[in-house]
Amino acid sequence: MTPRSTAVLFWAIGVFAYIVAVFHRQTLGVSSIEAAARLGVGMTGLSTLAMLQLLVYAAMQVPVGVLVDRLGSKRMLIAGATVMACGQLVFALSGGPLSGIAARALIGCGDAMTFISVIRMVNLHFPAHRNPVMVQLTGLLGQLGAIASAVPLINSLRAYGWTPTFLGAAGLGALSAFLLVTVLRDSRPERTGEPPGLKAAWAEPGTRLGMWTHAATQCSAAAFLLLWGYPFLVQGQGLSPSAAGVLLSTLTLCGMACGPLLGYLAGRFPFHRSRMVLIVIGTTVAAWTAVLAWPGRAPLWLLVLLVVVLAANGPASMIGFDYARTFNPAARIGTATGIVNGGGFVASMSVIALVGVTLDLVGETGPDAFRWAFAVQYPIWALGAVQVFRYRGKARRLLLSVQAAQTSQPDA
Template identity: 60%
Template sequence: MRRYIMWSVGLLAYAVAVFHRSSLGVAGVEAAQRLGVGTALLSTLSVAQLAVYAAMQIPVGVLLDRFGSRRLLAAGGALMLAGQLVFAFAGDVGTAIGARVLIGVGDAMTFISVLRIVAMWFPPRRNPLMVQLTGMLGQLGALSSAVPLVLLLRHAGWTATFLGAAGLGAVAVVLVLVSLRDQPETAETAEAAETAGGPPRKLGLRHSWDHPGTRLGLWTHFVTQFSGSVFALLWGYPFLTQGEGLAPDTAAVLLSLLTVGGLVMGPAIGHFCGRLPYHRSTLVLGIVGASALAWTVVLLWPGRAPLWLLTVLVLVLTVNGPGSMIGFDYARSFNPADRIGGATGIVNVGGFAASIVLVIAVGVILDVRTAPGAEHPTLSAFRWAFAVQYLLWIAGAVQVYRYRRTTRRRIAADDLALAPA
């Protein structure tokens, strides 16, 4: 029972981090008006947040293996709280970027800290399911930043909305400090005994990176996450409202559906990975193919796509988040628990690096293909912008296939080396 309490505290901290991360997604139009910026500069806010998040993953992974989840979750929550306070009063783009950087640094400390809690508190056979549940239930933070934030921005205004977000962050920090423990006491005793009497283990980033399974996890995360992530984080709402002409409330409901669908698919994918671990990469490639196909139909549809087709697109994108969690399962499978932070940090760079590229590319292309003085980008501009995804899908799928083969050869070689003479 205690392991579920520890996991629930970490899960709440992660859900609040996702809320902070996603809060700009539905506030994009208001942010552009408040700060007086175009789409390219608006994308800079998300890029700054994502770039810091990605850049901090490996350093945070090293710190996590040294200091544990409790300290990093508390520090990350405090940084995100500070970022939302600054963002609440930001009146220029420089201050807003600084606020999103603080949120990005704090966010970087959160998810992999919770994954370490899962690795330390749950047996290996339960890890795939618990990782999926962590990723998907944590996305409830995105759900709470969709419809509720739209209503708050409309009725309470910018400053009150983001002050409320900061208050939510304060609650999470206090709960972590009061309730969370890094690992069971029995695990601490066993680790100390192993360190004293057992052979030295290969620790550090170099040994995590040397295993092709870690790199397979990185490219899995790269190729599965970016499409759904960027859609939810920044460009989905403008695409639906300005490009496809949906009402703001309808667009917010579709973004909420992105989260709800992930809650359904996450446990199913976790169960699949636990039962059929040698077919995880096949599932990854299937997710990539389905995402590309759904986008192809929407982008080639003559005129504005009907609501049912946009709903299908969103439903397909709901699998992106759970699919990216498979990358962390690879990190756990091929690394011992005491270097899981660094390995998870390596994997987590993948999807956010791809998301940064896509956020920048979409913003630049929208600016280039939007006529001077136009109120907002056209549907044609959005289509050209989202077509950049195909380059990322191709690059990622090739690398997943490559490292799948390399990892399987490494597993076969390790089994042969361990076989009796």
């Protein structure tokens, strides 16, 4: 095991790279008005840029996981930071939609390399009982990148303009790459006799338990925060924009507070992790049911309760990565983590897309329209919960068979 001070230093450098990655990820959202004018696109064009970035991120999850297992975290983090810095450089010089597309695709690609690499470092450099808390802290601190991409970036755009602002963002990416090169130490993973690659990671029931955990718990809060929460609160529930902003901020802040607690509980009671996951799914279903079943617009106290319940979704989804660590050897942790992360992303994108399609079909944005739109979550929750039950049983039976085989072997 790596000495504690060294492990914390390496983790801190990795977390800084992740914070910078989240900053890059969010820059389009807070510069959307300027981007539309600069690139000559409308709202549909901006949506296409955002979706392209996310789709590239999703498509890269499993390939990046395989590469992390083969090349190590340092190489992948350096590659990710460099690719994102190049993306911001292209964005700074962009004057049309094609260059904007290239820039956001590069940012999505580099972003995909970052989180998985940091999680692998946590898994390898910290003892097992500390892993859940460290993973939660990683996700929590990453939100600093979202905060940095808001007011500071907006002020920079107003004070200095487009090109200097995004050249500065590219410089921040270059600083991250420099720190990774000079401070982080991570040798190439050694070859072992363990089954390599994607097939072995997918065949492991614990990997799929982690994937369905991540999918069932992450999707609702992710769709709410990334796109549909604001219009639901303003158009569907009649709140003012400022009140909706406070509720969305409350969701984020409560999630940051919930993360370390849930991480501690997952580390302290590892055999009860699936119960925690199912409780989070159940409370999310109950909160949404109360809101959607309320005649007309829901009262403010019920909307506050909804966002507080949704705040546990993100931290609960991190338990999926703990399953990937528990049930896979070090040689394929990156691959298993990529499968888990990719599953959660696909579920989140499915909810986002289905809500949008339903709103288009209904043709309005009142309470009834959003009631039908958010009802699309129920089949995804049901499927996720069933699969968590299913693979929890398979994983437990596999553990019991391994333990029985070990105890039956004579001492050497």
